[in-house]
Amino acid sequence: MRPLLLKPLMLECHRLSKQYGNVLAVRDMSLTLEGPDFLSVLGPSGCGKSTLLRLVAGLEHPDSGAVRQAGTTLSGNGKFVPPEQRHFGMVFQDFVLFPHMTVAENIAYGIRGLKSDRQKRVLELLDLVSLSHLSDQMPHQISGGEQQRVALARSLAPRPQLILMDEPFSNLDHQLRVQLRQEIHGILKQEGVPTILVTHDQSEAITFSDQMVLMNRGTLVQSGTPKEVYQQPSSLWAATFVGEANQLPVRWAQGKLHGSLGVVTVPPEVGEPTATLLVRPENLRLQAANSGGVRGVVRQVEFRGASQSVEVQLESGEVVCATTPPQTACAPDDAVSVHLDHFLCYGAAGQLLSNPKNLRE
């Protein structure tokens, strides 16, 4: 459609802090975004992720720290570039379309230049979000999903250097959300605009982004690709917030880790401080009873279509959750044996200790 933005974005947040009253919304946050990336900021509600986005947008002044872009300071060090001069696009949670303007007028609002150019750009965007037939409607006459696409088109219209999205899908129902997410992802890729998405929905963050930032209580917990964050959560909190996880207490004795899933061998420098073993459900294998491994009894089976989730009570009394292929025959009260394929070690403070290696006993 149009040439990719060749200028690298190079957005940098440096030790940002922001306080509302006596609530510290953002604490010492740093992050960088280079090139046409998708960055999602994930965290529970109230963790300060929206505030972070607003600091980047220039809708809030940071108490300390700085926002820089390609070497220029946008906020911080006594400088502040107002939002209207930053050339960032924003898609709000509740769309915030101008109620007194038609769809086309909404989209045209931010475009500068000759009237004919503006019209051309509006048509281009209406086409991009497949809403050409609604151009003369008022916002209250179109559906929520359509409003969302208008909001996106409006933010893309002035060719912003960066798109900021604040929980853009949370006001839509589930099915629409999934569909629209894919659509908008496609549109943004096509336009080649770097994007920061703020969300509390982990599946949204995982599927949407190239880079992911996990936040909790105003601070950065972990950043990396979605794969890294999922596979090597830096803390037990991160592991449970992104994806499902079994946490099993273990103790170090005679050079090995002992727990309810049996005995595993790890290097002593990892094993000694380990307090908890973290196992994703898909890393537990269920096999017929007496095929080795740890014995257990099936408590509950939840069929999910492409997979099934099985709750197994281990000999020790602890209950773990395993994901198996849907064809695995298994019913409550069946005796099974549980095999451990992969795990991570965490210390007493919940911090990640080991690098993932397939260490199996």
Added chain:
Amino acid sequence: MPYRTSRWSWLTAGLGLVFSVPVVAILVLAFSAQHGMWTHLASTVLPGYLTNTLLLALGVGMGTFVIGVGAGWLVAMHEFPGRRVLEWALLLPMAFPGYVLAIVYVEVFEYAGPVQSLLRELFGWRSPRDYWFPEVASVGGAVFLLSLALYPYVYLLARNAFTQQASALLEASRMLGRPPQQAFWEVALPQARPAIIVGVSLALMETLADFGTVQLLAVSTFTTGIYHTWFGTNNASGAAQLALALLGGVALLFVLERWSRRQQRFHMRSTATRFPLRHSCSGIRGWLTLLAGALPLLLGFVLPALFLLGWTLQSWERLPLDRFVDDASHSLLLAAVTAGLAVVLGVALAYGMRLCRQRLVRVLIRVVSLGYAIPGPVVALGLLIPLAQLDQRINPWLEQQFGMGVTYLLSGTLFILIAAYLTRFLALAFGTTESGLTHITPSMDEASRALGKSTLRTLCSVHVPLLRGSLLIALLLVFVDVMKELPATLMLRPFNFNTLATRAYGYASDEMLEPAALWCLAIVVVGLTPVLLLNRQLRQAHAVQETPSHRLMPVPGLPDAAPAPEASHA
């Protein structure tokens, strides 16, 4: 079951018919006039009335717009010392009826009044020829005073529109490259337009209906014209024609207001502003902002109230207190009886509306809710003429039956006063009840009926207890409006019968401004209650702002807060 429903239909339809009598009477009277009356009116008084009324409407429209939108914008979008107090205090001028404000300002600014005396002393002027001073008794003065008394309508609605979503829209606009000042004109003001139009048209309806202010300031408008044509030249059909023309203007505003209310619903989406963006003004700028925001409050409430208080205390020894007690008890009696009746009838109408699906019945009920917009002199004229005729029929019949007649059984007693009040203010009770009823799910009715209760028993045992709050508010609103009512009372009261309002007006007309102060003060104190109530409601609404279905209405003085729901039932 169908029998019971139709009984409610008859009742509501009957009430609707009864309360459309004044308008019908005006129509009949206006068109039964001798030929040539229109041309006579048109060639004599009409141009003056028309010019004054239009100037007044234009001026008050602009005045309430500027003050209301300005104050709403300051309070909604800026942070400055005293903002939270100012936010509700700006509603206080609602407690001052226009005519009370006029009484105060005429006294303060007249030649012998404190302001001019002070100026003369300061500058050594001796006579009125030495200096120029603005005349309060002019169209300009009326515009100024009515704008002060009526801007709260615009302020309230504009402020709501701004706080609800202006900051989100402004942010969106800034993200699209607009500086904030430009965003105000392009986004914030247009999005609030329907709300502002509703407010301005309500203020204008009050302006057209105003009698006391313009009469005291000697500005001839349609309302004073009706009064003079009727009482001065004893020309009822001429008065009816003026009334009809006035009703035309009111109807225009009414349609505009309804239409904007519908637009407003589209504009007011449930956008929860998570980050209310108030531009903070500190230091000297903060204090200047406070001063600007407080100006309408000072001029429209604080200073006049202080003057009234001062005059009352000054003349306390000489005040005819027994007369005050008499007048106050008259006012209280009328207000209490009317309020009670209005609530009973309002409940009946609202419940009938809920039960009946017939189009005609619903239209008749809507006629009742128009009553609030009909100016007092028009109601007075439209009631007195038919009731006087009825009395002429009743009198011989009474003499025949009982051997003694009463000459003015209906038209010369408190009956006609209460009927006039009900015609005007039943709409308040009805609107408040109706908006309360919409919160009660129809399944509630069905549950009660399924348990074997009749419609009347259902009303008494289910709806009335649930509506207790709304009914109390309705009672209070009608009560206060009756206390403040001037023109209809003035024209319809029995001989030598006075209320607080008519006595205050009478004193003022006789230029006895000092004794009028106590009467005025009493009216203002009573008028304060709905303002405080409204404020409390707004606060509660603020606390539950997350629930988008929550309605701020009923707002005192805003007729029929409920949106017109016909469309969904048709």
